Amino acid sequence: xxxxxxxxxxxxxxxxxxxxxxxxxxxxxxxxxxxxxxxxxxxxxxxxxxxxxxxxxxxxxxxxxxxxxxxxxxxxxxxxxxxxxxxxxxxxxxxxxxxxxxxxxxxxxxxxxxxxxxxxxxxxxxxxxxxxxxxxxxxxxxxxxxxxxxxxxxxxxxxxxxxxxxxxxxxxxxxxxxxxxxxxxxxxxxxxxxxxxxxxxxxxxxxxxxxxxxxxxxxxxxxxxxxxxxxxxxxxxxxxxxxxxxxxxxxxxx
Amino acid sequence: xxxxxxxxxxxxxxxxxxxxxxxxxxxxxxxxxxxxxxxxxxxxxxxxxxxxxxxxxxxxxxxxxxxxxxxxxxxxxxxxxxxxxxxxxxxxxxxxxxxxxxxxxxxxxxxxxxxxxxxxxxxxxxxxxxxxxxxxxxxxxxxxxxxxxxxxxxxxxxxxxxxxxxxxxxxxxxxxxxxxxxxxxxxxxxxxxxxxxxxxxxxxxxxxxxxxxxxxxxxxxxxxxxxxxxxxxxxxxxxxxxxxxxxxxxxxxxxxxxxxxxxxxxxxxxxxxxxxxxxxxxxxxxxxxxxxxxxxxxxxxxxxxxxxxxxxxxxxxxxxxxxxxxxxxxxxxxxxxxxxxxxxxxxxxxxxxxxxxxxxxxxxxxxxxxxxxxxxxxxxxxxxxxxxxxxxxxxxxxxxxxxxxxxxxxxxxxxxxxxxxxxxxxxxxxxxxxxxxxxxxxxxxxxxxxxxxxxxxxxxxxxxxxxxxxxxxxxxxxxxx
Numbered sequence: 211x212x213x214x215x216x217x218x219x220x221x222x223x224x225x226x227x228x229x230x231x232x233x234x235x236x237x238x239x240x241x242x243x244x245x246x247x248x249x250x251x252x253x254x255x256x257x258x259x260x261x262x263x264x265x266x267x268x269x270x271x272x273x274x275x276x277x278x279x280x281x282x283x284x285x286x287x288x289x290x291x292x293x294x295x296x297x298x299x300x301x302x303x304x305x306x307x308x309x310x311x312x313x314x315x316x317x318x319x320x321x322x323x324x325x326x327x328x329x330x331x332x333x334x335x336x337x338x339x340x341x342x343x344x345x346x347x348x349x350x351x352x353x354x355x356x357x358x359x360x361x362x363x364x365x366x367x368x369x370x371x372x373x374x375x376x377x378x379x380x381x382x383x384x385x386x387x388x389x390x391x392x393x394x395x396x397x398x399x400x401x402x403x404x405x406x407x408x409x410x411x412x413x414x415x416x417x418x419x420x421x422x423x424x425x426x427x428x429x430x431x432x433x434x435x436x437x438x439x440x441x442x443x444x445x446x447x448x449x450x451x452x453x454x455x456x457x458x459x460x461x462x463x464x
Numbered sequence: 465x466x467x468x469x470x471x472x473x474x475x476x477x478x479x480x481x482x483x484x485x486x487x488x489x490x491x492x493x494x495x496x497x498x499x500x501x502x503x504x505x506x507x508x509x510x511x512x513x514x515x516x517x518x519x520x521x522x523x524x525x526x527x528x529x530x531x532x533x534x535x536x537x538x539x540x541x542x543x544x545x546x547x548x549x550x551x552x553x554x555x556x557x558x559x560x561x562x563x564x565x566x567x568x569x570x571x572x573x574x575x576x577x578x579x580x581x582x583x584x585x586x587x588x589x590x591x592x593x594x595x596x597x598x599x600x601x602x603x604x605x606x607x608x609x610x611x612x613x614x615x616x617x618x619x620x621x622x623x624x625x626x627x628x629x630x631x632x633x634x635x636x637x638x639x640x641x642x643x644x645x646x647x648x649x650x651x652x653x654x655x656x657x658x659x660x661x662x663x664x665x666x667x668x669x670x671x672x673x674x675x676x677x678x679x680x681x682x683x684x685x686x687x688x689x690x691x692x693x694x695x696x697x698x699x700x701x702x703x704x705x706x707x708x709x710x711x712x713x714x715x716x717x718x719x720x721x722x723x724x725x726x727x728x729x730x731x732x733x734x735x736x737x738x739x740x741x742x743x744x745x746x747x748x749x750x751x752x753x754x755x756x757x758x759x760x761x762x763x764x765x766x767x768x769x770x771x772x773x774x775x776x777x778x779x780x781x782x783x784x785x786x787x788x789x790x791x792x793x794x795x796x797x798x799x800x801x802x803x804x805x806x807x808x809x810x811x812x813x814x815x816x817x818x819x820x821x822x823x824x825x826x827x828x829x830x831x832x833x834x835x836x837x838x839x840x841x842x843x844x845x846x847x848x849x850x851x852x853x854x855x856x857x858x859x860x861x862x863x864x865x866x867x868x869x870x871x872x873x874x875x876x877x878x879x880x881x882x883x884x885x886x887x888x889x890x891x892x893x894x895x896x897x898x899x900x901x902x903x904x905x906x907x908x909x910x911x912x913x914x915x916x917x918x919x920x921x922x923x924x925x926x927x928x929x930x931x932x933x934x935x936x937x938x939x940x941x942x943x944x945x
């Protein structure tokens with residue numbers, strides 16, 4: 211078994227002055243895809259926020275190590291440059307900053323950090339064109355301001371495009387499937403699946419089993435009330451779909 | 465939130481890079497304002513009697529006028545008797561060419577990024593360099609003369625083209641317009657003069673670089689640009705001053721005149737010393753800028769990026785007199801630390817089917833206060849006039865302020881006037897999004913601010929757009945696409 215990429219121990223975290231996560235333990239190894247499922251308000255996005263270093267989320271107890279380092283000591287941009295990527299549930303709009311320019315700046319920030327040469331406009335275009343095709347994003351969309359006036363589906367495709375260009379070591383997808391129609395879901399899933407590799411891990415946060423038909427996980431965790439109540443293989447997702455979250459919450463007797 | 469709070473702090477406390485002092489001997493008038501000082505200035509410039517008379521009339525009027533008190537800016541009363549109204553670097557005799565200009569002055573401009581010497585000049589930009597009260601050099605003059613374009617210091621124009629000066633001086637901004645314009649009319653010392661003849665499209669950008677150097681001096685320059693029928697000119701101005709603990713007064717007047725089918729594009733990157741973090745020192749920038757679209761189908765476009773000065777008080781305006789004439793105003797004003805800006809425009813629609821566009825972007829950081837003040841006036845004969853105004857404010861941090869004061873006077877029922885205004889704060893969400901993609905908070909703030917100003921920055925000539933982006937604390941290096 212490969213050494214853990216990410217190790218979460220007894221994680222407690224709060225947001226808005228209220229404790230949301232009440233002790234999470236999770237180990238993610240390279241090559242694995244973990245699905246985190248759970249009802250609304252269970253703490254899924256808070257968990258993603260902790261890993262990415264969202265300023266409004268406060269860790270009150272526990273440890274998170276990433277590649278053997280204390281992840282919680284790193285600034286959000288350092289985590290990103292070290293290979294952590296969060297596909298946002300609600301990607302923000304930044305008026306006046308082109309999508310293309312932003313993505314180039316992001317890629318080069320990471321390359322610089324790793325001691326690689328920064329890509330110039332021509333090399334960058336060559337690289338991004340290929341991924342744009344995969345995500346069915348055209349030049350026009352790349353030259354628009356980041357997410358400004360994008361439809362819900364376009365925003366999510368744009369998130370996955372950024373992910374495929376930045377090639378993270380640990381990708382966290384926060385409800386990337388929400389608000390997608392079946393075609394967009396397929397495009398997004400293709401993008402994600404293209405990134406699957408033995409060197410890379412993913413945490414796929416979702417509400418519905420539907421996404422997991424396309425991105426097949428190795429492990430499924432059920433998060434409810436700020437705790438992981440049950441973990442299992444991909445069949446757990448199907449069972450959940452059939453029986454609903456009440457089954458777990460009731461069964462766990464809390 | 466530590467990361468972004470620090471970034472905002474950093475941006476609000478950016479260092480002023482142009483704060484050095486040139487050590488040069490100056491020929492100065494004693495401090496104080498009276499008729500003798502005005503006579504002294506007029507004599508030094510060897511002016512005709514009518515101009516001295518005009519100055520004195522302005523001075524007498526100034527004595528009676530109250531200080532304008534309607535804006536949001538606040539400052540202690542200005543001690544006009546403590547200001548030096550004339551200060552010129554000692555150069556012996558008037559230099560005939562650039563080779564005779566004091567090397568110390570040339571070094572100063574080089575340090576400011578404005579090389580004046582032939583071999584180092586910016587390609588395609590003619591520069592008039594104004595140092596305290598006088599113009600020290602004007603480049604590409606002869607090149608421009610081949611096209612019949614007059615580009616010189618104001619003082620030289622008074623000597624060589626007195627008729628043109630006399631005809632248009634005060635025709636757009638009367639000396640009695642306001643207290644600051646009145647003071648300028650009494651004591652103005654230099655500035656730039658441009659005349660573009662009929663049918664000529666000026667082949668290069670014309671620019672003036674204003675530098676305040678001497679202590680306790682005020683700078684009172686006057687710019688007059690006349691675009692004859694079917695001509696076109698693009699003019700830029702930039703300015704800096706040393707760091708000092710005392711406030712210095714800069715009260716300029718700019719007049720533009722566009723005749724039939726002429727177009728004037730006037731761009732400013734204003735970077736006067738803004739004062740320190742506690743609000744000590746800095747320039748009081750009290751400027752009256754106005755253009756008159758006198759001719760039919762003429763166009764005047766103002767673009768300004770205001771990042772400097774302790775106080776900015778200016779309203780570049782357009783009088784749209786000719787039928788079908790067009791006025792534009794694109795502005796970015798950034799106030800950090802304790803800077804105050806009250807800026808905007810007036811669009812006075814007199815002619816038929818006249819059109820105007822106003823785009824104002826105010827950015828407030830630190831304890832900065834930023835006000836947009838704009839008047840759109842549609843006269844009774846301006847059938848079919850149209851105006852579009854957009855005023856956006858961006859706040860960085862929670863100790864700054866933004867105000868919007870749009871005034872509207874419509875006296876013609878066929879006019880169309882639209883106004884949009886927004887206020888936003890650089891969101892924690894936007895910063896976090898950028899950081900999550902590996903971008904440092906400093907770069908993220910730059911990127912967001914720059915994006916916010918893009919609509920205005922793209923109106924600037926290339927050379928200036930780059931400068932302006934840098935000034936806004938930005939590091940946009942070669943954007944893609």
